[in-house]
Amino acid sequence: xxxxxxxxxxxxxxxxxxxxxxxxxxxxxxxxxxxxxxxxxxxxxxxxxxxxxxxxxxxxxxxxxxxxxxxxxxxxxxxxxxxxxxxxxxxxxxxxxxxxxxxxxxxxxxxxxxxxxxxxxxxxxxxxxxxxxxxxxxxxxxxxxxxxxxxxxxxxxxxxxxxxxxxxxxxxxxxxxxxxxxxxxxxxxxxxxxxxxxxxxxx
Amino acid sequence: xxxxxxxxxxxxxxxxxxxxxxxxxxxxxxxxxxxxxxxxxxxxxxxxxxxxxxxxxxxxxxxxxxxxxxxxxxxxxxxxxxxxxxxxxxxxxxxxxxxxxxxxxxxxxxxxxxxxxxxxxxxxxxxxxxxxxxxxxxxxxxxxxxxxxxxxxxxxxxxxxxxxxxxxxxxxxxxxxxxxxxxxxxxxxxxxxxxxxxxxxxxxxxxxxxxxxxxxxxxxxxxxxxxxxxxxxxxxxxxxxxxxxxxxxxxxxxxxxxxxxxxxxxxxxxxxxxxxxxxxxxxxxxxxxxxxxxxxxxxxxxxxxxxxxxxxxxxxxxxxxxxxxxxxxxxxxxxxxxxxxxxxxxxxxxxxxxxxxxxxxxxxxxxxxxxxxxxxxxxxxxxxxxxxxxxxxxxxxxxxxxxxxxxxxxxxxxxxxxxxxxxxxxxxxxxxxxxxxxxxxxxxxxxxxxxxxxxxxxxxxxxxxxxxxxxxxxxxxxxxxxxxxxxxxxxxxxxxxxxxxxxxxxxxxxxxxxxxxxxxxxxxxxxxxxxxxxxxxxxxxxxxxxxxxxxxxxxxxxxxxxxxxxxxxxxxxx
Ligand SMILES: [Cu+2]
Numbered sequence: 001x002x003x004x005x006x007x008x009x010x011x012x013x014x015x016x017x018x019x020x021x022x023x024x025x026x027x028x029x030x031x032x033x034x035x036x037x038x039x040x041x042x043x044x045x046x047x048x049x050x051x052x053x054x055x056x057x058x059x060x061x062x063x064x065x066x067x068x069x070x071x072x073x074x075x076x077x078x079x080x081x082x083x084x085x086x087x088x089x090x091x092x093x094x095x096x097x098x099x100x101x102x103x104x105x106x107x108x109x110x111x112x113x114x115x116x117x118x119x120x121x122x123x124x125x126x127x128x129x130x131x132x133x134x135x136x137x138x139x140x141x142x143x144x145x146x147x148x149x150x151x152x153x154x155x156x157x158x159x160x161x162x163x164x165x166x167x168x169x170x171x172x173x174x175x176x177x178x179x180x181x182x183x184x185x186x187x188x189x190x191x192x193x194x195x196x197x198x199x200x201x202x203x
Numbered sequence: 204x205x206x207x208x209x210x211x212x213x214x215x216x217x218x219x220x221x222x223x224x225x226x227x228x229x230x231x232x233x234x235x236x237x238x239x240x241x242x243x244x245x246x247x248x249x250x251x252x253x254x255x256x257x258x259x260x261x262x263x264x265x266x267x268x269x270x271x272x273x274x275x276x277x278x279x280x281x282x283x284x285x286x287x288x289x290x291x292x293x294x295x296x297x298x299x300x301x302x303x304x305x306x307x308x309x310x311x312x313x314x315x316x317x318x319x320x321x322x323x324x325x326x327x328x329x330x331x332x333x334x335x336x337x338x339x340x341x342x343x344x345x346x347x348x349x350x351x352x353x354x355x356x357x358x359x360x361x362x363x364x365x366x367x368x369x370x371x372x373x374x375x376x377x378x379x380x381x382x383x384x385x386x387x388x389x390x391x392x393x394x395x396x397x398x399x400x401x402x403x404x405x406x407x408x409x410x411x412x413x414x415x416x417x418x419x420x421x422x423x424x425x426x427x428x429x430x431x432x433x434x435x436x437x438x439x440x441x442x443x444x445x446x447x448x449x450x451x452x453x454x455x456x457x458x459x460x461x462x463x464x465x466x467x468x469x470x471x472x473x474x475x476x477x478x479x480x481x482x483x484x485x486x487x488x489x490x491x492x493x494x495x496x497x498x499x500x501x502x503x504x505x506x507x508x509x510x511x512x513x514x515x516x517x518x519x520x521x522x523x524x525x526x527x528x529x530x531x532x533x534x535x536x537x538x539x540x541x542x543x544x545x546x547x548x549x550x551x552x553x554x555x556x557x558x559x560x561x562x563x564x565x566x567x568x569x570x571x572x573x574x575x576x577x578x579x580x581x582x583x584x585x586x587x588x589x590x591x592x593x594x595x596x597x598x599x600x601x602x603x604x605x606x607x608x609x610x611x612x613x614x615x616x617x618x619x620x621x622x623x624x625x626x627x628x629x630x631x632x633x634x635x636x637x638x639x640x641x642x643x644x645x646x647x648x649x650x651x652x653x654x655x656x657x658x659x660x661x662x663x664x665x666x667x668x669x670x671x672x673x674x675x676x677x678x679x680x681x682x683x684x685x686x687x688x689x690x691x692x693x694x695x696x697x698x699x700x701x702x703x704x705x706x707x708x709x710x711x712x713x714x715x716x717x718x719x720x721x722x723x724x725x726x727x728x729x730x731x732x733x734x735x736x737x738x739x740x741x742x743x744x745x746x747x748x749x750x751x752x753x754x755x756x757x758x759x760x761x762x763x764x765x766x767x768x769x770x771x772x773x774x775x776x777x
Contacts, residue, residue, distance in 0.1 A: 019323065019393075026430050033433075033435070034434045037465055127462070
């Protein structure tokens with residue numbers, strides 16, 4: 001005879017671990033497919049990025065990169081401070097900074113899209129502009145989802161919620177979820193870098 | 204007992220019991236009804252297509268004048284394109300997927316591995332209702348002014364861009380499939396997680412029934428490759444709605460336009476695994492049924508499971524064989540060809556294992572078994588015809604002919620349909636607590652079997668003779684005209700097959716209410732679901748079972764229990 005309650009709780013924890021891995025893999029495959037399209041498209045061009053690219057200032061993508069990189073860094077620091085109630089305070093500050101930087105990233109993206117449209121890189125003007133716009137749209141949509149996840153994370157460790165450490169199993173479950181939310185954010189940073197390389201690296 | 208009841212309470216209201224149920228068994232039945240409904244619609248579309256090919260210009264009997272009043276019941280050319288597009292889409296995504304994966308996946312996984320429900324019941328519930336939303340989108344597209352999608356189920360650009368299909372039907376088609384993809388990936392997360400984490404204590408991977416192996420591998424492929432289709436659909440929607448030019452080659456010379464072939468890459472990276480997504484659950488079930496009804500252990504069950512795994516891995520590497528005629532480099536052509544041919548090695552292994560299971564078994568020809576044997580036959584034919592399409596030299600000739608249509612109907616339609624029916628006849632007693640009628644089941648089998656071979660073998664023949672697919676009226680070409688009798692024969696076979704489903708429908712509905720009450724274990728099988736009453740309680744298992752032996756322990760001469768099989772909860776008698 002097995003102790004059913006312990007067994008089922010272990011199942012639940014294992015299940016969450018597996019499911020979060022698979023979920024990341026699913027998003028990974030989506031972006032892998034999009035990046036593959038980009039790579040195959042580059043192959044059709046004699047020069048990549050196309051000469052018109054010289055008209056484009058890359059100051060905004062650079063700023064975005066700095067924001068998302070710092071955001072990931074602060075998030076990482078928040079993740080490392082979840083073990084005791086004292087450290088949790090530090091985690092809260094890092095996490096808030098990370099979320100703020102995430103919103104900054106989005107704001108810069110909006111400015112970037114405006115700039116693209118005013119400089120003639122609207123979606124109808126060829127495959128390069130199509131990729132430039134659509135890839136950043138899809139990425140930004142996931143950034144929104146990622147920010148939503150980070151807000152849930154923030155809610156889990158908010159000050160008024162004192163039950164975070166009470167129950168060992170509950171703590172395990174919470175950390176799995178938090179790790180999933182955070183990994184998703186780091187994953188989006190990685191995708192951003194790969195996108196930049198795919199879009200701007202010369203052939 | 205009380206603990207199980209607490210976390211899986213029996214629902215009390217109509218809505219929580221039948222509509223918004225968290226119970227995997229109810230969700231399975233929802234998917235079953237959903238699939239059977241669309242099987243009817245997709246089948247009707249097939250008959251309209253076949254009628255047009257056999258009797259061009261003649262009105263479709265009875266419902267023709269109602270559907271196409273402007274042409275007095277004759278299928279118009281643009282509608283014809285819509286019909287073959289939606290026949291494929293509906294059969295693959297709205298009939299086969301919900302029945303094989305949605306219904307049997309949901310029903311069998313928790314019951315056969317000794318779990319009380321799926322890992323995430325809420326996700327499961329959402330998965331079904333999102334699938335319903337997707338179906339609504341797809342059906343709604345039929346009523347648009349320019350009709351539904353008409354670019355083929357593969358929706359290649361430029362047919363599927365605004366140039367080829369200006370109507371909103373194609374956009375809705377893309378959105379519908381994207382939404383369905385969300386539903387399927389949610390299901391896949393649930394299936395994979397449940398199978399890895401929720402197996403009963405003592406159940407190793409090789410103690411799982413092969414049905415579960417099939418469903419597991421399917422779920423893995425779903426999780427990995429539905430997102431790839433999603434990416435393709437997203438870009439296609441962007442092209443159609445926002446004016447991007449991913450797949451529009453028109454302006455390439457001046458502004459660096461897109462590439463229609465790009466979509467084919469994405470589509471087939473998903474599309475080839477999709478074939479295995481559909482067939483793997485059927486393979487799994489058939490592997491089990493052959494053992495159950497031969498009263499013998501499944502021959503080399505481990506090798507069967509590993510072969511299925513090998514095929515799953517290989518299926519991700521061969522998609523290029525759909526694109527031999529797109530001017531790909533000869534090096535790539537040969538690579539894809541060789542990799543494709545490699546699939547025949549594991550296929551041959553598990554096919555031989557099937558025959559090994561049957562060899563000298565005491566076979567009882569119950570309905571699930573004859574359907575399973577039907578799968579062995581039609582899958583053998585389907586697999587063999589695939590070799591001609593996987594080899595570039597023969598594919599150049601056969602590409603886009605009815606030979607292709609015949610081949611993929613043998614593999615994905617015939618095998619999966621027969622496998623699905625085998626599953627329905629087999630698990631019906633457990634699902635609904637009543638038995639289906641055996642005689643009607645056998646009539647259903649023989650009519651279906653004769654009909655489908657008439658249709659699909661006929662297709663192989665006319666395809667080999669050079670008839671191309673997707674033509675509204677191939678007989679405007681003079682050299683095609685001597686294929687009219689053969690096409691008429693195919694159509695009569697299709698009608699026979701269509702009418703052959705009536706005994707099934709009657710049997711299914713009649714048995715739901717009037718069938719004889721099923722006992723706990725009517726087929727005398729040892730897997731975990733048959734240790735439960737028919738139908739099982741909401742929480743399945745009062746206590747989580749401990750598994751002590753494999754799923755196919757039949758005919759052990761040392762058994763003293765008076766049975767010829769062992770339950771998986773019993774210690775293996777040595
Ligand atoms: Cu293929």
